[in-house]
Amino acid sequence: MTSPHTYLNHHRERHLQELSEWLSIPSVSALSAHKADTARAAEWLAEALERAGLEHVEVRQTAGHPIVYADHLHAPGKPTVLVYGHYDVQPVDPLHLWTTPPFEPQVRGGKLYARGATDDKGQLFLHIKAAEALLAAGELPVNLKFCIEGEEEVASPNLPPYLAQERERLACDAILISDSSLLEPGRPSICTGLRGLCSLELTLRTAATDLHSGLYGGGVPNALHALVALLATLRDEQGRIAVDGFYEGVPELTADLRAELAKQDVDETMLQGELGLQALVGEAGYTFVERTGARPTLELNGVWGGFQGEGTKTVIPKEAHAKITCRLVGQQDPAQVLERVARHLRAHAGPGAELAIAPGEQAPAFSIDPGHPVLQLAADAYEAAYGTRAIFTKDGGSIPIVAAFAQELRAPVVLMGFGLPTENLHAPDEHFHLDNYDKGLQTIVRYLELLGSQSPA
Amino acid sequence: MTSPHTYLNHHRERHLQELSEWLSIPSVSALSAHKADTARAAEWLAEALERAGLEHVEVRQTAGHPIVYADHLHAPGKPTVLVYGHYDVQPVDPLHLWTTPPFEPQVRGGKLYARGATDDKGQLFLHIKAAEALLAAGELPVNLKFCIEGEEEVASPNLPPYLAQERERLACDAILISDSSLLEPGRPSICTGLRGLCSLELTLRTAATDLHSGLYGGGVPNALHALVALLATLRDEQGRIAVDGFYEGVPELTADLRAELAKQDVDETMLQGELGLQALVGEAGYTFVERTGARPTLELNGVWGGFQGEGTKTVIPKEAHAKITCRLVGQQDPAQVLERVARHLRAHAGPGAELAIAPGEQAPAFSIDPGHPVLQLAADAYEAAYGTRAIFTKDGGSIPIVAAFAQELRAPVVLMGFGLPTENLHAPDEHFHLDNYDKGLQTIVRYLELLGSQSPA
Structure with missing residues (x-):
């Protein structure tokens, strides 16, 4: 048996070929004209999970688009990790602003261009291939579950009832979501709060x-x-x-959290200029990053x-x-x-x-203590792949399903993104940097290995 | 020679016939399609003034509609009175809501229905016929001038320059305007302030x-x-x-003015109900009438x-x-x-x-002291015709030409209305109560007689 890394290197072209095949299915959840395409993308995903070696693969019909489940539960005494992601994509209008057609994936300048390349098929694909590589190497050191929906871009109407109904089946020690971004190229970050x-x-x-x-x-x-x-x-x-x-x-901001947030070192003068503001204003006694992330x-x-x-x-x-x-x-x-x-x-x-x-x-808001072991291990895994330890951020936006996962499954959520804020998600010429594709695979493999070296919570 | 009142009684049918003829000319100043009609209404007016016995009748062309001037200046040592009014009318839409066509005058139930019946041809006509009656009786006891425009309904763009240019010709001791309303039937009022x-x-x-x-x-x-x-x-x-x-x-409100305004005895509870208000609110220490008229x-x-x-x-x-x-x-x-x-x-x-x-x-605001002799005489004249002395009010609205007249000619403005607030001015089925037509003639004749018994200011 070969190591996971050797396996990933060896099969890289085939994997990217597979991802391109998936990206070419226009699974636009918002448009009823693409209902069959969205179902086809779910079927493709189920087959990919099966091929990767996962078990109990199921395509669950809902009132909207299907939810795909799979697992591999052969690491007794080890933590159970649940991967969430989504196979649906945003609409593509205005089409004429795309350099190449959104559903004809193309690599240019080290980036893979297609609708869904970074949000979220591309990032989700990393988890499937990391699992495949670990399974191929006989080294998957955790129990792994996948719960993948097709309605994230239409506000996930059928996910919360599914979570409530399948709470036992989905029980886990950590929820892993890759549907966000690095802070900037080469600077990984883990979001520990959403408003x-x-x-x-x-x-x-x-x-x-x-x-x-x-x-x-x-x-x-x-x-x-x-x-x-x-x-x-x-x-x-x-x-x-x-x-x-x-x-x-x-919560009061602790000195540790303030120090962690200060690492984002936002240049407030430059930001003010970019936004055309006369002044940055807000609650007295807090920085811009604190005001927008933690207040x-x-x-x-x-x-x-x-x-x-x-x-x-x-x-x-x-x-x-x-x-x-x-x-x-x-x-x-x-x-x-x-x-x-x-x-x-x-x-x-x-x-x-x-x-x-x-x-x-x-x-509700989502918040997790950066000191939680599953977050510290995630930062370690990023460091192994990127040479830089991830910093912990607070995002000012709201992603209701994150709080729903945390509350329903009572497990820590790890928001481990590999995209970049500049990758045109929801816009023409969406793309995904292949450098982060490779480092993302390394990070996830390393993370599962690190988790496998722990006892379950 | 006969008395003015006998004259007016004797010629009442002919006068109403003349007024109907004038009302049948659609002098809608806002609509260019009625430009010729508006000019025709000015010519009609000039002829009517001439027939009434006035002199120096002039139809002055402007960039818009003409201004008509006439005078009778044969009362040396007596006051000079300038009558202002307008011969243009509002548009008539929606036409289908009129009971009879707006330019086919008809008397129903003691009211004359037509566009312009109360605003302002009907009211202005009273001054022409009062002058005619006094002249026929050989008794016109004042110097009289008419300055009648055709653009009041389109904000009088050409009047202020005319006033400035003709200041000497228009010089007078009082400006008399009948383009407003009684407080209610049988309750005459004279407006002494416009905001x-x-x-x-x-x-x-x-x-x-x-x-x-x-x-x-x-x-x-x-x-x-x-x-x-x-x-x-x-x-x-x-x-x-x-x-x-x-x-x-x-200005501070004097006790006299407050007492005068209190005569309007607005029922604040009823008003609140009519307007659907939870409360009447405003500046502390003032009544509703004071707040809306004098503050x-x-x-x-x-x-x-x-x-x-x-x-x-x-x-x-x-x-x-x-x-x-x-x-x-x-x-x-x-x-x-x-x-x-x-x-x-x-x-x-x-x-x-x-x-x-x-x-x-x-x-600017317009304001006149109710104690001014020309206002007191006007109240006396109303009392003679209506059996009730006019009260002095302050209107909260703005009529910029009133202040323009007062400022340009430096003479007191007497706002002596004979309409009623319910006469649908600017709306379908505009009308004028013939009871106020008759009492208006009596009031104006009496007023000119009273002014004639004074020395000029």
Whole structure:
């Protein structure tokens, strides 16, 4: 038997050929015209898992696109690792901006171009081939499970019920997801936090009809004045959210975490220039990276009311509107935050203002201690492949399924990305750097080996 | 010779016939298709003035529609009265909502229906026939001038230059305008104040592009937060405008004026119900009538920025907008108020916000002391015709030409209306109550007689 690395080197061309074959299937989950293609990509995946040596391969039909399961459970006493990924891809419009057709993969300048090359078929493929190589070498040192969906690009409607239903079958010691990016070329990172989200829409009414400002101005409530006065109470002068209890569940930043986040060394002056900002502003006492990654926020996404046309209209608007989203961290409870924001709005609405508040999305934050052994081993594995230890970051965005996995399976989630932020995901000319393809395979093989040297949690 | 009243009674049918003839000319100033009709209405007017016995009748061409002048200056040592009015009318859409065609005048239930019946041909006609009656009786006791335009419904673009150019010819001791309403049937009123106006549009920018709230939320300025915080500073908690110097030139309300305004006895509870308001709000220490008639205001007419569509969009908007108008009273200078509001906005814009302020319209307020003899005599004249003395009101709206007349000719303006607020001006089925036609003639004849018994100012 040959070593996994020798195996991967030896079969590299065949593997890239296989990946290209998969990438040529237009599994666009959002478009019903591609429903059969998406099913074909699931079948292709199931066969690839089977060929790699995995067992119990199953294509589970759902109300939408199938979920593919496979496992290899022959390492008693060793940790169980669950790999999540997705085989569906984004639509390709505008097609004319692609240098080569999105479903005719092509390698140019060390990069593989195709829709799905980095998001997520290309990254997910690394896990299949790492497993194949370890199995071929007779060295797969962990129990391995795959749970791959085809609806990530359409908000995963059928995944949470599947997780709940198959909780026992999916039980594991670590969840491994490669659907993100390095910090920059040669600088691996592991995301240890994603912010949660909640949203609401506010309608404020003061009168049955719009009123003429000549006849009524100064004597009746103006919905816009009432709205701006109300919305202005949401933040204080230090940039803190002034809603009672808003920060409940927000962890204090430890000196260690601040030091870790500082490693991202964002050049705030350069960033300000790039975004065309006069100033970077935010909660007093925190850096930009802390504010956007490790602190919650409340943002007005839209505000409107009254006359928006050309010229002057002397109207006193009867109603005004606002859309608000909060990004949450730590243990903040989305439903509770929504309720508290709503209570704040009701308590601060001026006389004559009637409020209607429609709650919207809710998703909890995801957070993991970088000191957790499975994260430290992941950083070790990156170091072995890249020569640089991964740093631990906090992302300000929200990926609801990550929190869903963590909560449903009660296992640590390792967000181990091999893409780059510049690889045009969701855009024309999506691509994947083959350098990271190779280093990704090395990292994953090394990671599974390191995990296999541990006792299960 | 017969008395003016006998004359008016005797010729009433002929006069109404003449008015109907004039009303049947569709002098819609806003529509170029009616340009010839509008000119024809001016010619008709000139002939009517001539027939009434006025002299120096002139149809002056302008860049738009003609201005008609006439006078009768044979009362040496007596006051000179200038009558202003307009012979143009509003468009008639939606035509299908008219019970009878707008340019086929018809009397139904004591009301004359036609476009222009109350606004303003019908009311203006009273002055022509009052003059005719007084001249026929050999009793016109004042010097009388007519200055009648055909562009009132399109903002009078050619009137102010005409006033400036013809200042000497138009010199007078009182300007008489009948283009407004009684308070309600049987309750005459004289408007002694109109609010001025100034407007601006504000654009607030914080970034070169909209930003994603996941990546940047909490770390960058949000144009909407900056806007609501800024706009919320414009009013204080007592409902006062918090702009430095805003109230400069605003007269204190005297006990007399407050008593006069209180005569309007607005039922605030009923008004609140009619407008669908939860509360009447405004500047502390003033009644509704005072707030809307005798106090200035600053109103947000429109505010917008960010996402207004359905659902959630986690955007941090790069810019936000507001439209603001102020209603002014007393000696407030529109340009100075605009400058002070702009200065306030610049001084209170938070960090990271860049402002662009576009000034809009400017018109000074009009105000006259109800104690002025020409107003007291007007109230006496109303009392003679209606059996009720006219009360003095302050209107919250703005009619820029009134202030223009007062300023250019330096004479008191008497706003002596005979319409009713319910007569559908600018709407289908416009009409004029013939009861007020008759009482209006009596009031004007009496008023000219009373003025004639005075020495000139």
